Amino acid sequence: MSLEEIILQIQECKKCRLWQTSTHGVPGEGLANAKVMFVGQNPGSEEDKTGRPFVGRAGKFLTKTIAEFGITREEVYITNIVKHTSPENRKPYPDEVSACLPYLIQQIAIIKPKIVVLLGASAKKTPRVENVKYFEIVHPSAAMRFTKMREKFQTQIAELAKQIK
Numbered sequence: 250m251s252l253e254e255i256i257l258q259i260q261e262c263k264k265c266r267l268w269q270t271s272t273h274g275v276p277g278e279g280l281a282n283a284k285v286m287f288v289g290q291n292p293g294s295e296e297d298k299t300g301r302p303f304v305g306r307a308g309k310f311l312t313k314t315i316a317e318f319g320i321t322r323e324e325v326y327i328t329n330i331v332k333h334t335s336p337e338n339r340k341p342y343p344d345e346v347s348a349c350l351p352y353l354i355q356q357i358a359i360i361k362p363k364i365v366v367l368l369g370a371s372a373k374k375t376p377r378v379e380n381v382k383y384f385e386i387v388h389p390s391a392a393m394r395f396t397k398m399r400e401k402f403q404t405q406i407a408e409l410a411k412q413i414k
């Protein structure tokens with residue numbers, strides 16, 4: 250299985266109910282052999298419209314913050330634990346997460362990142378594989394809203410930058 254094949258499968262995926270209320274499956278994007286992979290919850294409305302991950306407000310905040318610490322979007326891979334948006338942006342249900350997880354597992358197996366950054370609580374369900382470090386950090390949408398969370402998020406991104414340089 251190649252990354253391109255996974256992308257096509259995700260774009261046509263009907264394994265759970267979410268495709269019925271979405272415009273695009275959002276596979277993820279970035280460097281095919283990235284050292285760092287970011288995993289969020291699932292696409293929001295902007296991501297659903299464009300088919301690209303983390304391009305809405307939270308995404309712009311994430312992109313800006315990593316850039317401040319010398320990490321560009323081009324050098325990482327960004328995806329989500331669930332690849333379709335959900336009605337009213339609700340948290341994906343457990344059966345939706347289980348249906349979608351095989352895609353993330355394959356993406357990790359192909360990309361072979363050194364570090365997987367789990368954004369927020371939902372992403373913590375990502376299965377752990379050997380020889381990969383996992384960083385659980387604040388979700389950028391929480392970091393945008395709350396000062397304390399923002400400070401924590403910035404410290405965590407600074408730590409990540411130190412690890413990869």
Ligand code: URA
Nearest residue numbers: 289290291292302303
């Ligand atoms: N929030 C997420 O968790 N993922 C996205 O792709 C966008 C916003």
